[in-house]
Amino acid sequence: MAVKKIRNISFAGAGNVAIHLAPAMAGAGFRIRHIFSRTAAHAQSLADFTGSIASTDPGIIDDTTDLLLLAIPDQAIGEFASGLKKAGRYNGLIAHTSGTCPLSAISEHFGAAGVFYPLQTFSRFSTPEIRKVPVCIEADSVETETLLRQVATGISDDVRVIDSEHRALLHLSAVFACNFPNHLYVIASRILKQAGIGEDILLPLIRETALRLGDTDPLLLQTGPAVRGDLTTMQRHLHLLEDQPSILQIYKILSESIQEFEKYNKTSDIS
């Protein structure tokens, strides 16, 4: 690989990850060269926004690109890399942005391969502060790592080297820290909607719960009836949920888990 420094970056994929990463990289001085997406409108809109060329044909990507980022579904990564290699117009550095796909899925096709995984939830409805988003990189060589680090530090203050095995565990923990809490917000909203109470009433509570984390172990921040062993309140709650069996089940199983952790926590305090 002749590249000593990344200048031109292309994207395969124009979904939530690409629409946040590409503009951040353009803002950091990289040139966004090509945007490939199977959906022409998505490719075009991101290309317009970043001064790039849009295409629904991955064959457009050639060696004017120094780094190709694959921001496409996990299942598509291996096949995409294999097809691109066969097309033969691009031989540069390739990295995927997935939390779960191992590096090997692309390193078996490309000589210079890596992972560029931003640990954040990306939605078209919000724009997280990219400089604070941890970027987890993994590379098949010291040279590739240096190049990925150059791009990562361009957009983020928190760059970490994490291998495929640890990244899978990190991704799992992110499901517990983000996807599942968001689903609980959905349930909380639904309970309020049924009661005719404005859902905005929960926002300060939700924000405080997330913001107070940091120096303190969340185990010590646990509040509520389960951790207090307040069975009367828990019985009342179960009664209120009796017509909604799957939400009732979630209530039970999370309350039991809180009590299990608390028991363990107290035991540790004593020993």
Next chain:
Amino acid sequence: MAVKKIRNISFAGAGNVAIHLAPAMAGAGFRIRHIFSRTAAHAQSLADFTGSIASTDPGIIDDTTDLLLLAIPDQAIGEFASGLKKAGRYNGLIAHTSGTCPLSAISEHFGAAGVFYPLQTFSRFSTPEIRKVPVCIEADSVETETLLRQVATGISDDVRVIDSEHRALLHLSAVFACNFPNHLYVIASRILKQAGIGEDILLPLIRETALRLGDTDPLLLQTGPAVRGDLTTMQRHLHLLEDQPSILQIYKILSESIQEFEKYNKTSDIS
């Protein structure tokens, strides 16, 4: 009840609720008169902080107090009110701060009774911005409501009248919006600890998940493998959790619920 305006407030209880409310009320110009707690040190420390008199004897509370706030465990509220009434030195306005205890638990003992429920998670490790905390009031008369509203607007910009039945549902939704997400943060931290990854890596993700709520329905903000129907990733996650059956169970049940809601959401889109 002769009181036309609240000047002096006393507290029964010196736990997490009282240690946040009493200073806020002192800061809003109310005089904090007595702090009762069965734990002398707790009563004294909060009394010192708010220029009040501490006691482990509830009999200290007399008619120099205009409003007595009960920030004590739910189960203790009825008995405390009954005992105080029998002691006969206090006949003023009494309100509890519980999310689940009905107004009737105190209104059967006192002529002027209400509820003053701040919807927030209070921990000794953090101080939420009180002016943004919704204060839910309920009263046995228009006169009592006016007095409680005077105190509530003194400390918060968000005061709402919510009756006992709706407050119980609100409290239930708060368990889903706060207690359960915090427990999931505990599980996420544990997964990272086992992997030897610094837990601070999750903070931007947790904060973004909570902060992006507001104008957008959380149902539209759902991300992750379950909502995408990415069975391969979910299988990998279940495999990583196979030695931790109760966490595995939480993963399964929340993922199923996400998929159930998503199915319903898609059906609604079409119809």
